[in-house]
Amino acid sequence: MRSAGLFRLFVAGYLVLFFAYLFLPLVFMVAAAFNASRFPTMLPWEGFTLQWFWGFDARGRPTGLFQDARMGAALLNSILIGLGVICLSVPLGLAGALLLTSLRSRWKGLLYAVLVSPILTPGVILGISTLIFWQRAFDLGGGLFLAVIGQSTFIASYCMLLFMARLERFDRTLEEAALDLGASHLQMVRRILLPYLRPAILSACLIAFLQSFENYNTTLFVIGAEDTLTINIATRVRLGLTPAVNAIGVLFIAATVLAAIGWALLRRRETVRRERPAAAPAPKLAPARA
Amino acid sequence: MRGAEVALEGVGLAYGSFWAVRGIDLDIRPGEFFSLLGPSGCGKTTILRLVSGFVEPSEGVIRIAGRDVRGVGPAARPTSLVFQNLALFPLMKVWENVAFGLEVRGVPKAERRRRAEELLELVALPGFADKRVDELSGGQRQRVAIARSLAVEPQVLLLDEPLSALDLKLRQHMRAELKAIQRRTGVTFVYITHDQGEALTMSDRVAVMSQGRIEQVGTPAEIYDAPATAFVASFVGESNPVPGRVRESGGGFVTLETALGPLRARDPRGLATGSPAILIVRPERCRLDGAGEADAVDNRVEGRIERVDFEGAFANLLVASPAGPGLVVQLANDGRLAGLAAGAPVTVRFPPEAALALPEGPLARE
């Protein structure tokens, strides 16, 4: 019993350290965004300022994040690519999941391995192989289109796994019952299968967009001369070190915190009415890979 | 609604080299309550899927209302299937479930709603139209599934063990309900079950199946009183099988040489002398010596009571004989059970008319 108590104490202390490790760097980053210092640092504190969001320096040059036109263009690109990835990955993932759940032969294992392999492949390699193939086969260079293709290689796999997890609990006799009652295959899909998959489709869209939005390693190879928000941030971090980068961080963190709180509240409500079997399952967490 | 006839002629279905069913000949009459009875894995569900069109036969012809339905998909057949797990659509309300078949046929919403309410009335669920499926009890779901199938006005309703998920009391209640619905609609019911009680109480006729083949088709009374094979005799109802060999035959009776001594039994199949055979006698047709007037031609088996299983309205006595298999004797609880105790020597007696001699064959395994 004493060893168990000691262990518990150790765990409690450990948790505090762990979450400090997670959050303190972010806190420093946020604080530096409001520091008047020319360098992105929290210490020494030179006074509170909002100039890294919107403002001008002593010589009247704009210093703020929102005054940067390239940033806006990059953001727009990110959103376009994200929407493109949704349009490509979700149907691909759905087709893959439906095919795999209807296969029973030995081909199933092989096809499954092929379709999930991108998840286990480093992002840079996905980017490289996409770049080479489309360049050689269709003479297509890097750009927004190739970014959509390159990101979709692995995002479609994530979508497929989401759909397969939901289809695993699907009662196939519902399909047969609909057909038996005279529905055409299309009517069956529209009235039975898609409504059942709706929560999975929604979370697949969300995950696809977020994964695309955050992606760096794959995008870097296929984006060509274009810019995305993530690429833009990386460039800033490497070259122009002003606290405007921290300002981006503040926005990201604020958005994430809001989303996380919303998610937690939603999940809490779901636990309360867990008796309802028709309710969507709690969304499975998958972190984005850059 | 009118029921249609269903005819299967030499139907077989093979998966690779394995025949799930083979040589199936059935003639189900219009408006009949017809049951397919057999242990799990005997192929009865396969027949249902063949008739409903989810699988196509490897050989043979299926006719519904006289029409060859080979190549016609489940949607286009005049049949409707009530699934074992009911397969109600969980995201739709009760009435939407019932009206689904009408919806996919393009029936206007108001009309669909009206028909759904009529059908819910028919299955004794008035006022349930707007409930969610998960609010219903097992028996209520059952009725919704049947109403949903009836909504498409099938000529044949196929039911795949639809009562198996219900508890005993509800099951018994639903038997009567199903029978009543069938009578009201006049639709041909083809009912799959492994529960002989369901088959015997509801059906006009029953087909008993084993290992992909049909053993016997007949009315419930024929199946029980005149089983055609040892399998049917042992699967339907309790029975005492006693293996033996035909010593002499004639006049519709045979005498079998068995481990319990020579026993006489009816001989509907005309067994040849010297052939191996099996004698079947129902426990309720056995008596204990002294419990009634003796008859000289009765079969008699000496034994000792090994166990008394008291069931309330009756008791089952297991009588062990030193020479051969034990016999189960079922005695009504008529006030005279008290004197019977394990260990007492008794003589089991049954008239030759109550026993049946059948060709040797596999028995149902319990």
Added chain:
Amino acid sequence: MSELFRRFGRPGGGSILATAALWALLLVVLPQLTMVELSFRPNLPAVARGGPEDVWTLANYTALWTNPLHRTIFWQTIWSSLLVTVLSLLVCYPVAYHLAQEARGDRALLLATALVIPFWVNEILRTFSWFLILSRNGLVNRVLLGLGLIEEPLALGGVGAVMIGMVYAYVLFMIFPLYNALESLDRNQIEAARDLGAPTWRIHWRIVIPHAKPGIAVGCVMTFMLAAGTFAVPQIMQSLPGGTNARWFTQIIYSYFFDGGDWNRGAAYAFALLALCLLFVAAMMRIFRVGLADIAK
């Protein structure tokens, strides 16, 4: 296949099959094959392609072994990625266990939410936040200077800094698989073991860890793959003073594509990295006796 057509009809089943086939071919199989094919050919100007010099060759691969710098960086990448994987596992196990087995209700929800927040923040920004801490004017140097422990700011860059950044960037990829595996462990098993007198360490060794095997395998595979294949973390951490020696294999690949213009060699190096990752996946599946279906969750 017949089941597909039975479920969705001929047009439906056909379009599903075609879509999935296009995905598998155009997005996965053909790009990888093209990359591998390219890696076995010499780097030639476009006009010489298909000419007499365009022959199969292993030169792009032998270069990896004959160039001492590349070889060193290759091994350093593998070794550091392994270290990052092990470190992440050690760091995450207690947290995942606590979250899955001990925390309950709102507290568990709060902890889970707290875990999610840092990780939907961009990987670049996450790494950047550590960069700020370790930089010349960063928190560490400021504190040490302020306490008078050092007189000159320390150059904190190097492989160690890259690894700190990586553990920070990838712990969630370890925590969630571990958590998912541990959550399915029946708590009664732990209590039964405790009741039978097992000390805490033995309960973990004999009950909890064996149960968590698939989760450990998944977490390690993902972390290793991400660490070995990362581009952002070393790129950012290199800008630290003293960080230039911490080069990552992916950076060599990148420079072959965009600075050197030798796609063939870049492809060969990329394939070497891919082969290494697949080897690691295979090894983990073997060691932990899990299937691909457990890994890809």
